[in-house]
Amino acid sequence: MIRFSPTGKVFRIWRRFSSLSANTMPITETITDTFRTNELDPVNHKKDHDGHFYSISQTIKKQLFAGGGLPKEYKELSDTLNGLSIMVRKPAIELITYLNKTNFDAPVTRFVLYGKTGSGKSVSLAHILHYGSSAGMVLVHVPWVPNWVRFPKGCTPSAIHPNKYDHPIESVEWLRHFSTQNGPLMQKLQLQTTETYTWSKREMTAAGSSLSELIDLGLNRAKYATDCVAALLGELKKAAVGKRCRVLVVIDGFNAFFSPKSRVRREDKSFVLPTEFALTDAFLSLTRNDWNNGAIIVSVDAAAHPSELRESPLPRYQLGKQGFEHLDPFIPIEVPNYNEKEFHSQIDYYIERNWLQQPKARTDRGRAELSFTSGNHPLSLMKLVAPY
Structure with a gap:
């Protein structure tokens, strides 16, 4: 056939x-036409739209997912079918309902998506990214943490933080991804640095500088890119607390930050722990609940861990003691099969x-x-x- x-x-x-x-x-x-919805704004998605597909324009697709966020197979399929459509599913509806009713004056609420590998967690996160963009929130999105832990393009000892390691290439890519997702909004918000950052004897970013200057420095000077990411995340926390913006943190494969090892080796051939990466420190700081006017949504997935740690998809197992205590308290949301x-x-x-x-x-x-x-x-x- x-x-x-x-x-x-x-x-x-x-x-x-x-x-x-x-x-x-x-x-x-x-086949009927009941599998589609004409409601294209995810802010308005609710139970009535459960099980229906909605379409995402090519412009929004390029803005939100050019730097990652869609599973490889899903992206290739959408490219082949000449259009990106996402099914509105119960986990995303539950998240949207919570976010629409959130008291943003309270400490940030943390949500953890879990389920079997391939059940749709990444696509649900993509749905929520679209929600955050439509709601006017600054997006802090990590498409897939294991890319930094298991398949890094290059790690170097940090020049600023002893016993830490930087991801110069990944940091530049992430800053570009952040700029693409938030470019128009950042121009509108006109956020500025609250402190002076000294990079070398000759280079510094003065307090009161535009955050775009901080981002541009990281894009043009890979040596400082990882520290620019950390500085940017710290400034966004302060801006959210000061109610100058609202921040939505979305991280896929969060449990990889707590894996027992990475594939990065020191000169003595020993493995570097993920907790020894400067990027890990930066994003773990952002995912604490010591700030407000934002929300944190992460996923845990067995595929983010080495093969020996894939017995259970449950958050307690995937996060381990350290990761579980870091996120506790959080709201778990299961992403089941269809x-x-x-x-x-x-x-x-x-x-x-x-x-x-x-x-x-x-x-x-x-x-x-x-x-x-x-x-x-x-x-x-x-x-x-x-x-x-």
Whole structure:
């Protein structure tokens, strides 16, 4: 059996369906338009939108996710289907409801998304990023912490902090990501530094300088980029407390900060601990609840840890004692597999976009087999209907 993608390329369809007889499986159209919502502003998403897809414009996609934030498979699929759509799911609705009712004068509330790898935590965080941007909040977003811990592009001993290590390349990339996500808002807010930062005998950032100057220094001088990130996060905390802005912190794979080791080695070949990274100190400081006028949303995922620490997806196990105590108290929110309504919406979406063209997928029996084979697991379903 063959099928065609929206771009006209030929792919092989999932072979299991070819063994089912058309005589025993009458093909009946089951797709409807009820799997989409016209409410494109995530601030307004509520229970009525559960299980529905909403579309994100190309402009917003470039602003929010050009530097990461969408799982690789999900991004590639959205590129192939010529449009980014996100399903409104219960975990995101719960978060949006909490955020809409939050007392921002109180210390920041911390939320922890958890669930099996591939259940949709990163996509839920992407939904919340869009919410924060639409609500006019300054976004502090780390797309995937393990990229810093397990696959760093380069680490160097810190010139300022003894026994600490910097991520020059990753810090420059993160500052660029921050600027892309918050550029127009930062120009409007006109936030300034509250203290003087001395980088060397000749270089300094004076108190009262625009935060954009701080960011530009980090972008142009990788040697100071990690310390510029730390300074920026500290200034954002102060600005939030002073009610000059509202900050939304979104970190995917947060438990990687507490992994037992990284892949960075010292000269003596011993491993550097993630807690010895200057970036770790900066983001752990930001995720304490010693400030207000903001919110902190993180995810924990078994894939963020080495293979020997993947027995349970629960926050207590993934964070470990140190990480759990750092975030406690927090509100845990589980991201489960698809329920029946979400599963059928996802199949309807694949069919509507001509990604799943096998006619038997439109029958109750065909869908039942897809549901059974994938276990309603979002990533498994995506791989199941993908081309070979």
